[in-house]
Amino acid sequence: MQFTRRTLARAAVAAAAFAALAAPAFAQGYPDKVVKIVVAFTPGGPTDVVARMVAQKLSVKWGQQVIVENKPGAAGVIGSEYVAKAPADGYTLLMATAGNLTVNQHLYKHLKFDPVKDFTPIAQTAGVDFVLVTQANSPFKNVKDVIAAAKAKPDAVTSATSGNGGAPHLAAALFEDAAKVDLSLVPYKGTADAVNAVLAGETQLDFDAASQVVPQIKGGKLKPLAVLGIKRSALLPDVPTMAEAGLPAYKFSNWFGLVGPAHMPKQVTDKLQKDVAEVLKDSEILARYQILGLQAPTAVTPAAFAKLIQADADKWAATIQAAHIVAE
Template sequence: MNVAPASAQAGNYPDRPIKLIVSAAPGGTTDLTARMIAEPLGRALGQSVVVDNKPGGAGTIAAQLVTRSEADGYTLLLQYSGYQVITPLITPNLSWDPIKDFAPVANVLSAPQVLVVRSDLPYKTLKELVAADKKEPGKLNYASSGVGSLQQVSTELLNQMAGTKFTHIPYNGTGPAMKDLLGGSVDMTMTTPPPLLPQIAAGKLRPLAMTGKSRLPSLPDVPTAAEAGFPDLLVSSWFAMYAPAGTPPEVVNKLTKEIEAIMKTPEFRKKAESLGAEAQYMGPAELGDFTKQELKRWDTVVKAANISVQ
C-alpha cells in the first residue's frame, strides 16, 4: 500500500497541478467524462487538473501507473467500469487489485447500453430478434470492442436470460466494431449511446432496447429492456474516479465534495444528457460498495459464458 507524505495530509492540498490518468484513448466516453470533470474541478481547487490518456491492456496500463504513484492526491485515475470490474475477472495474474489498490473518490457518469441492429435487417423489437435467433441459433452475430468488454458481457447476459446464442465477434476497440457493423459484416451490438446516436439519427442503425431503468431523453422512443420483456437486463457503464490506496481521507473528501457540487450544476447535467448519460454521483463509501457488488455480479456472468483472456 502507498504511504502518503506528510505534506498531503496538511491543509494546503492541492498546491500544484493534479494529473488525471485516463484508461482510454481520446474521444471515447471515458475520455469525455475526464475532460468534463477536469476543467471545473481545476477551477474549484485552484490548480489545473491535467488529463493524461494512457490506454491499453484493458485498463491495466493506467491502473498500474496510478497504483505505483504516491498516495498524495496528485495522481488520480478516471476508470471505465468494464476495466475496473471485468478485466480483473478475466485476466490471470493481474498486477493490480480493483479493491485493495484504490481509494474510491466518486462516480461521475453512468450510461446505459443500447442494443442496435443494422437498419437493413427486419427486426423491429427485441422479442423479434430473440425469436429469430431461436429459429436459427448462432446465425446472428454481435460486435464488441474486445473480449471481456462490457459490450460482450452485456450481450452474454442477454444470451443467458433469453436462451439465445448470438455469436460474438470481438474487435480491437469500438471504432473498428462500428465500422464493420455499418459495413454489414456483423448484425448488432450493445454499447453506450455516444457512438450510436449519430448513426441512429442517420437511419443506419435501429435501436431495439436500452438497458437503463428509464428511457433516455435522447432516445425517447426506444423502450427499456424491461418494457421490451427483459426486466433483469439492467446494465450501465460507469465512469469513476479513484486515487491510490492510502490517500489521506481529507484529500479524498475534498475531491469528492467538489465533484459532487460540479455534478449538480445544470451545465454538467446537460453535457451528460447530450452523451446519452447521467450525472450519477456516488461518494467514496457508496462507490466502494458498488464496485464490490459489480465484481460479484459480473463474475457470475463471465463464468457462465466462459470468458477469459489467455
C-alpha cells in the same frame, strides 16, 4: 553514534508527529502541479468524454492544469494497473468504469493488482445507459428478430465489442445467456471503432453506451432495438427495455467514477471529492449529460462509492460465473 531503545522510540514519535503535521500542509497546497486523469480506453469513448469534461472544469476551478491521458488495452487492465502502482499523492487518478473495478478481477486470473483494494475511491461521476443497436436498414425490427436469427444459425449473427472483457462484450454475453443463443462477438480496439463497424456493415449489432449511439440514432444511421437497463431512456422514450422486448431477466448498466492509488492522504481525497461533486453540478456538464444519455451519479462520497464498488464486484462475480463469460 549509538542509538538506545529510548532514542529510537523518541525518533519514531517525532517522525509520526511530523507526518501528521505534513499531511494537512500537503493537502492544503494541493494541487500545485499538473494532475493527470488516466482513461484506460481509446479517445472518443464515453469514459474519455466524461474524463475530459471533469478535467476541464477542475482546471478552471483550481487554476492548475488537469490533463487526460489515454492508456488503452486489455479491457482497461493496462491503464488501471498504471494508476494502481502510481504514487498515492493525488496527481495520478483513474476515470474508472464498473468494468475496471468490479469485473476484470473475475475475467483475468493473473492481474498484478486488486481492483477493489489497490485504489482509493473518490466519487462516482456518471451512470450510463446502454442500447442495443443495428444498422438503420437492418432486417432486424426488434429483439425477437435477433433471437430468431441467432437460433436459426448459431454464431452467424455478429456483434461488435470494444474489446474482450469490455462493457459491450459483457452486455452481449449476458444477452447470449438470457436468450440462449450464440452470437459471433467481434472485438475492436475501442468503442468508437465498434460503433463504426456497425455503421459500415462489418457487424450487425452493437450493445453500447447511449452516449455513443444516440447521435447516430437521431441521424437515422442506426436503429435502436432495446434499452438495456430497467427503465426506458429519456433520450429514447419510444424504445422498449430489454424486459419489455421479451427478456424479462435481462438488465445491464455501467457507471464511471474517479479513483486514485490506495492510501492517498484523506485530506487530498476529501478535497478531490468535494471539488468533483461541485463541478458535476455545473450547468454545462448537466446539459451535456442529458444530451449524451448519462445519468447523474448517486454514490458521490468516497464511502458510498466504495460500497457501490464492492456490491457490484460481488454481483459480477456471481453473474460471470453463472453465464460462463470469459475474456478470451
